[in-house]
Amino acid sequence: MAKLQFGNSFCQIEGTYVPVADMNLAPEDSIYFAHHVLLWKDPQVNITTMSLKGAWKRLLSGMPLVMTQAQGPGHIAFSRDAPGEMIAMPLQPGQAVDVREHLFLVATANVAYDWFQSGIWYNTRNGNETETHYPLGMFMDRFYAPTAPGLLLLHSAGNAFVRYLEPNQTILVKPTALLFKDPMVQMQLHFEHPAGTWSSWRSWGNRYLWLRLYGPGRVAVQSAYSEMHDNGLTITRHSGATEQRWG
Template structure:
């Protein structure tokens, strides 16, 4: 078996040439008989395109793939697989057409044929003065590339339809396809900035040219809640992962999160393990929740274990 581009000898069954990165005829193996196919024709795991029944979404938005999607995800000319359990790995077979971009410091391996460069972001001046990254890394195929965050958790795959936006906690996005716009929005309200453990900014991702794919890393296990209009849910600070823009975020005290109870109710909340302040999310829309509360990145060698009290505020962290 030889490479059609450079004529190098190839091992049986490979998908890309190890010398030049050219795709080898044959491509990925066919999915098992009876499996489902998505709207682009690629293999889709069961329920990946299940509709949101009896909800505001109808069939316009596919359900998010939580808990490390088990089957290959096909979008454009790339195939994405999630491998591993405790510390999952996003393994991507890139084609020649659609690039991807990714968060810094998460690259695990790549084929020599995959080209890395920089993707400039919109609003570079605003991002610079806000202290956010102005450039992120972009990868162009063909070839294989993989990513992993150094923490126990699960991968969430969100398929974004054209024009659809989701908002994500900073430093928890892994990879996005090149047709997904990456922007940011300011957190509204001083209480949210000081006590929500979110900081001053929230990442925004919008599909701008057809269907796009966004992959997130959630700490621990990840769950999704759908809130009706006006419905509220109080969540431990640091536990929210992503949300629809229609979901409002505020803060409340543990005493204010109950119907009465006064000081005894607040003490009961503390005994239950609650923080003094909680994030309150008000629908309509979806919200993703992680079972391990998020801890901002720290310098190497810094203490990592233990919870973080949101009553002890390090103002420097707000602007890091």
């Protein structure tokens, strides 16, 4: 059990299998979150829809996500309704972090929110039909503290592990295992396949698809990542990538 203070409010992280963030909000403090992670609240806690730039429209399992804000006083609690770890990330003024979509849980009001296109994609073709795939998701979330310290909570499926990459040092991770990264860490696809196979290097069937990340900066991964679907189709185009054949 961990107890954290932000402003005049407190956050207590409880549970080891499906963790819960139980917050005691002071009257002057507020937080924001995606509506589906709300677990319970005191009746006096005021909840309103949070407006976001650019006609923000995001989906989770085909349903629209709604960003919501809560104002104290009172208790309010959040859970991702899944086993794993709850990651508490204090952000100092000027600090930012990039988070893979749908892993955000809750943030304090002095943490600013933005989003950007991940830029990680590839196309496959079936007859005359072309499909675009986003192994990392189409978007990534960016959270940053402009002028005052803030608190960001994320949910990691399974356990979370953090690596610090030196300048130009790289690491290969499964795209769906990425949890967060520092903004200066760059990304691109990486294709690997066994040597001696007869198929084209663009054939998915004999390939492993990775996300290559370049330092400097932190990279966090989650151990219980979701599997990527192999449709067995030929890759016709892709974002920037490296390639390696096994010798």
